[in-house]
Amino acid sequence: MSSTALYTDLSGYYDLMCADIDYPAQSNGVRRLNQLFGNNGSDHLDLACGTGPHVRHFIDAGFNSAGLDINQPMLDIAQRRCPEAQFSLQDMCAFKVDGPLDLITCFLYSIHYSGTVERLQQCIASVHGALRVNGVFCFNAVDKGQINNQSFARHTVEHDGSHFAFSSGWHYSGHGEQQSLRLSIEKTTQGVTQSWQDEHPMVAVSFAELQKLLEPYFAVQVFEHDYARIASWDGQSGNAIFVCVKL
Template identity: 70%
Template sequence: MSTNALYTDLSGYYDLMCRDINYQQQSNSVARLHQFLGNNGKQHLDLACGTGPHVRHFIDLGFQSSGLDINQPMLDIAMRRCPEAQFILQNMTEFYVEEKLDLITCFLYSIHYSAGTEALKACIASVHKALNSGGLFCFNSVDKHKINNKALVKHSAEFDGSQFVFESGWHYSGEGDMQSLNLSIGKTQFDATELWQDSHAMVATSFTELNALLSPYFDIHIFEHDYDKIIPWDLDSGNALFVCVKREIE
């Protein structure tokens, strides 16, 4: 078995790695929250959109949807999936849009791709600036104090004659504003296995700290991380869905 560092460009394996994710369920849930708490406008942007599956579902729900990502190969796939959408190559921690938006989403814990607290603050400020009055910012997050360093998410898939095993897990040292997302991909073909591993540095924050960063810009609603039901956060869960309504700053 050979082991290599996981290459930066995951675009070729991204959809396979995320095959178990119910993108339609997530998109429907956030669209429903937008009906209840947002301004009912239809201009939507998905931050860290990857290969565009959420964008596809928001278009199908009647939104004028667009996507933003820092990875051009991901965007190339997204453009093939959603030819009617606009995709933007930008860093979500400091982005701009020409026309204001009604809904900005950031799924799959991608808000943590901000490289430290200052970058996260810049992302939040960019989102606020990009939204129309009453616009909604929706994302999911993990509380650094609730991370179990031993917990892993694992699934397998077959593709092009090979068996793939994907594993991911959070790791937090217990101090500071950085955590890591550890990833591994195992590929077995003809009884030979290759293993790629990598560790992505990501911003670490508690929900209390995150609330403090958001509160100058937004009215904040926190829900359980459950896309089937709308349930207020129980004040204990380590994963939550943040739904933030733009507040006008004087």
């Protein structure tokens, strides 16, 4: 499969794959950060929005939210979930907006889908160009030096007469700017199991490298990867939330 084939073929199962994600907590946490560091505006764009659950929460909180993704079947689901929102089929590393924005988000480590450091730089520049002064870019990231190749997140879901088992984990070779997200899905229906495996190429950066890419454009704050509280990054953990304010 190609790097997006699993998502395209199984877009109807994407929400099951993400069933263990606390979308309200993530959305509320980023809104609090935006209240602290942003410009009090409400024009919002979610990069790599998938099926739109974060957009739904932001709309319900009073934001004028939109989303973009490179996967049309996912956007079709997002549009049904958020009929009042505008969704566009665009690359987050080279996107255009109709007017300036106050908040741009990128959840679920999707910033790494940039793929290469060069494209990550293009993504950062595109975000900077789309934001108003004092607008906020908020995303989460993983430090390549802290990746445990043996660690996987797993969960199971019962849906429509089938049992689903999902697994995902990071893999980094220890050198270079490429890491991967390894995904596995098993669907068992009436004793018959189908399985899909995929490996998505992702950009690998350390937090120090990432901050160096961001600092020409933004004032950068780094926080612990905890959406329930606001705590400065301890300098040790391999997951963090970045809050970047346009200069």
